[in-house]
Amino acid sequence: MKVKIFVPDIECESCVKLLEKKLKYLQGVQEKTFYNDSVDVTYDSALITPENIVAAIREMEFRASVHPFERKTVKERVRDWKENRHKYQTEIAVLKYAVYLFLILGVLESIAYLGFFTTVPFFLQQYGWWLLYLNLSVATLGAALWHYLSYQARMTSMVGMMIGMTLGMQTGLMLGAVLGATNGFFIGATAGLVLGVCVGALAGSCCGIMGILEGVMAGVMGGTMGAMISVMMLSDHILWFMPVYMIVNIFVLLGFSYMLYEEVVEGREGVTRRRIDFFTFASGCIIITAVLSSVMIYGLKSFIVGGV
Amino acid sequence: MKTITVKIKGMHCKSCEVLITDDLKETGAVSDVQISHKTGQAKITFDEKNIDEKKIKAVIKQEGYTLA
Numbered sequence: 001m002k003v004k005i006f007v008p009d010i011e012c013e014s015c016v017k018l019l020e021k022k023l024k025y026l027q028g029v030q031e032k033t034f035y036n037d038s039v040d041v042t043y044d045s046a047l048i049t050p051e052n053i054v055a056a057i058r059e060m061e062f063r064a065s066v067h068p069f070e071r072k073t074v075k076e077r078v079r080d081w082k083e084n085r086h087k088y089q090t091e092i093a094v095l096k097y098a099v100y101l102f103l104i105l106g107v108l109e110s111i112a113y114l115g116f117f118t119t120v121p122f123f124l125q126q127y128g129w130w131l132l133y134l135n136l137s138v139a140t141l142g143a144a145l146w147h148y149l150s151y152q153a154r155m156t157s158m159v160g161m162m163i164g165m166t167l168g169m170q171t172g173l174m175l176g177a178v179l180g181a182t183n184g185f186f187i188g189a190t191a192g193l194v195l196g197v198c199v200g201a202l203a204g205s206c207c208g209i210m211g212i213l214e215g216v217m218a219g220v221m222g223g224t225m226g227a228m229i230s231v232m233m234l235s236d237h238i239l240w241f242m243p244v245y246m247i248v249n250i251f252v253l254l255g256f257s258y259m260l261y262e263e264v265v266e267g268r269e270g271v272t273r274r275r276i277d278f279f280t281f282a283s284g285c286i287i288i289t290a291v292l293s294s295v296m297i298y299g300l301k302s303f304i305v306g307g308v
Numbered sequence: 309m310k311t312i313t314v315k316i317k318g319m320h321c322k323s324c325e326v327l328i329t330d331d332l333k334e335t336g337a338v339s340d341v342q343i344s345h346k347t348g349q350a351k352i353t354f355d356e357k358n359i360d361e362k363k364i365k366a367v368i369k370q371e372g373y374t375l376a
Contacts, residue, residue: 012320013372018323018327208346
């Protein structure tokens with residue numbers, strides 16, 4: 001008899017060796033072939049059942065099952081989302097908070113504009129779109145980061161690298177592009193790089209040096225690249241490009257949250273949820289937006305965007 | 309009984325710790341192993357009548373790890 005046992009926690013060669021050793025001593029196990037996240041076992045059904053093998057693997061603190069781990073297809077996940085809303089409270093809260101924050105930022109900026117900047121010539125033409133994109137970036141990046149921070153779980157290095165990389169890169173790309181467009185390459189790249197590196201390192205720190213480094217490198221790359229994109233495109237329909245760029249980036253963040261849920265939350269034991277507090281989330285994001293929009297308006301401007 | 313501390317290179321995760329610990333215990337002469345893949349340090353207590361340092365290191369190397 002042959003059975004496929006799913007063991008998603010296989011990380012490296014040592015795990016395979018350990019499992020091999022364990023299975024070797026089980027009576028009735030004949031042949032075994034290891035894959036990245038599963039093992040095919042041929043066994044003698046008179047001596048052992050698949051359940052025994054699964055139990056033996058679990059004894060070693062690996063997750064194991066004869067059924068694939070709850071890695072649902074997108075379609076199944078959507079159905080699950082509709083049917084079991086209670087499972088996704090955190091996600092729903094994060095989405096709501098992102099929308100609220102986006103609206104609050106819009107209101108605060110409108111007040112600031114009406115109070116202080118109506119007399120500045122061409123203010124809206126110069127900053128209007130970019131403030132909107134800044135708000136959009138901060139709200140979505142903040143939400144993705146908060147979604148990640150609201151789970152406390154044991155993560156593999158692989159997932160940690162994805163987390164550091166995605167958040168570092170996206171922070172750099174989105175904020176770097178916005179500030180690059182208003183202030184030129186220097187400020188855009190600097191701000192993108194600093195924020196990308198910080199967020200990347202913070203996010204990757206769940207999994208030690210691999211996650212941190214991946215986050216830092218992604219921050220460097222995303223920050224400079226984001227500014228580069230907008231500076232190079234300033235003379236070439238950037239306002240047509242931006243919506244596409246933002247939508248793609250937001251989809252990446254949605255994909256990230258989806259990945260996080262699939263890899264870290266679903267089917268895992270020992271995952272704790274922290275309650276998300278809208279006040280801390282919003283105030284953090286509002287402060288960041290205030291700093292970045294001040295940099296945008298009062299910061300150094302390169303000649304390419306009309307500075308000196 | 310003798311205790312030595314060795315530095316092992318090439319450990320990635322918990323499994324490496326378990327693997328090395330198992331191998332050392334299987335020699336029958338190692339009574340205690342404290343090991344961490346994060347620091348790469350392993351504290352090994354053994355009976356020097358039945359096994360020596362050289363042999364212990366050989367066991368670790370056999371699994372593909374290097375000793376610093």
